[in-house]
Amino acid sequence: MTDHPSHRLYGRAAGKPLSKRQQGLIDDLLPRIAIPEAGQGMLAPLSLFPGVREVWLEIGFGGGEHLAGQAARHPDIGILGAEPFVDGVAKLLTAIDEQQLTNIRLRRGDARDLVATFADSSIDRAFILFPDPWPKTRHRKRRLVQSGFVRELARILKPGAPLRFATDWSDYASRALADISASPDFRWTAESADDWRKPPADHVTTRYQEKRLGDCEPVFLDFVRV
Ligand SMILES: C[S@@+](CC[C@H](N)C(=O)[O-])C[C@H]1O[C@@H](n2cnc3c(N)ncnc32)[C@H](O)[C@@H]1O
Numbered sequence: 001m002t003d004h005p006s007h008r009l010y011g012r013a014a015g016k017p018l019s020k021r022q023q024g025l026i027d028d029l030l031p032r033i034a035i036p037e038a039g040q041g042m043l044a045p046l047s048l049f050p051g052v053r054e055v056w057l058e059i060g061f062g063g064g065e066h067l068a069g070q071a072a073r074h075p076d077i078g079i080l081g082a083e084p085f086v087d088g089v090a091k092l093l094t095a096i097d098e099q100q101l102t103n104i105r106l107r108r109g110d111a112r113d114l115v116a117t118f119a120d121s122s123i124d125r126a127f128i129l130f131p132d133p134w135p136k137t138r139h140r141k142r143r144l145v146q147s148g149f150v151r152e153l154a155r156i157l158k159p160g161a162p163l164r165f166a167t168d169w170s171d172y173a174s175r176a177l178a179d180i181s182a183s184p185d186f187r188w189t190a191e192s193a194d195d196w197r198k199p200p201a202d203h204v205t206t207r208y209q210e211k212r213l214g215d216c217e218p219v220f221l222d223f224v225r226v
Contacts, residue, residue: 015085015086015087016087018086018087018090021094022090022091022093022094023090025090025093025094025097026086026089026090026093029093029096029097030089030093030106030108033096033104033105033106034105034106034107034108035048035080035082035105035106035107035114036048037117038117042117042118042119042120042122043117043118043119043122044119044122045057045078045080045118045119045122045123046078046122048078048080048105049078049103049105051076052076052077052078052103053076053077054076054077054078054124054125055077055078055079055080055122055123055124056070056074056077056078056079056080056123056124056125056126056127057079057080057081057082057115057123057125057126057127057156058070058079058080058081058082058126058127058128058129059081059082059111059115059126059127059128059131059144060082060083060111060128060129060131060132060144061081061082061083061088061092061129062083062085062088062129062130062206062207062208063087063088063091063092063206063207063208064081064083064088064089064091064092064095065095065204065205065206065207066127066129066203066204066205066206067079067081067092067104068092068095068096068099068101068104069204070127070204071096071101071103071104072099072101073204074103075102075103076103077103077124078103078104078105079103079104079105080104080105080106080107080114080123081104081105081106081107082106082107082108082109082110082111082114082115083106083107083108083111084108084109084110086108089106089108092104092106093106111144112144112149112152115149115152115153115156116152118156119156120155120156121155121156121157121158121159122156122158123156123157123158123161124157124158124161125157125161125162125163125164126153126156126157126161126162126163126164127163127164128144128145128163128164128165128166129164129165129166129206129208129209130166130167130168130206130208130209130218131143131144131145131165131167131172132144133167133169133172133214135169135171135172135215140175143172143175145165145172145175145176145179145180146179147179147182147183150179150180150183150185150186151183151185153225154183154185154186154225157225158225159225159226160224160225161224161225162189162222162223162224162225163180163186163222163223163224163225164200164203164220164221164222164223165180165220165221165223166203166209166218166219166220166221167214167218167219168209168212168213168214168215168216168217168218168219169214169215169216170214170215170216170219173216173219173221176221177221180221180223181223184226185225185226186223186224186225186226187223187224187226188221188222188223189222189223189224190221190222195220195222196219196220196221196222197217197219197220198220199218199220200220200222203220
């Protein structure tokens with residue numbers, strides 16, 4: 001994993017000890033569905049899923065409720081996820097195992113390192129849902145969504161690909177909206193306040209979202225890669 005000491009984005013990569021079952025899934029299932037490190041050249045995500053028609057990406061999937069939900073709804077789509085927190089990875093592996101989901105590939109680690117390995121225009125849709133808010137002013141540079149990462153997202157997304165960003169922190173919502181809208185590569189699709197105030201019809205509620213830890217109601221910003 002590339003080190004990003006100047007702006008580490010997440011606090012801890014492990015919490016309470018895993019159960020025996022979770023550890024078994026980390027040891028046995030994760031290696032089978034892990035996104036391989038790119039060798040020479042860039043990774044072609046479609047090659048990871050025989051027979052799928054699109055590849056979606058979820059960044060920082062937490063406990064994986066949204067990712068597993070989308071994978072179950074869309075068995076013809078391959079979904080990639082990156083998450084450094086082992087407890088979250090173990091939770092998602094449990095859902096994959098219980099629901100026998102075959103269209104998910106995972107990276108336990110920093111999504112920025114993963115994204116850097118993807119070929120240009122290789123992802124059909126991306127989700128960044130309730131990323132760590134870093135509400136203190138001096139920590140804002142740790143936020144995932146900032147102009148450099150927006151450029152990387154533009155590079156890997158296909159023209160026409162949707163990008164969804166959600167947060168319940170008002171400052172993060174307005175700054176992400178400004179940063180992403182400032183990019184010539186993205187267009188915000190909202191036409192009325194309900195388009196960002198109400199959860200989109202295709203959204204799957206996450207555990208973190210339900211905790212309501214932010215300072216505003218959840219905001220859903222849907223963009224399209226132009
Ligand atoms: C506030 S939680 C939200 C999790 C999930 N999206 C949800 O809505 O329940 C943010 C997640 O992003 C993860 N995260 C932080 N920095 C990351 C990075 N650089 N790459 C991938 N995931 C990251 C954290 O470990 C954490 O699980």
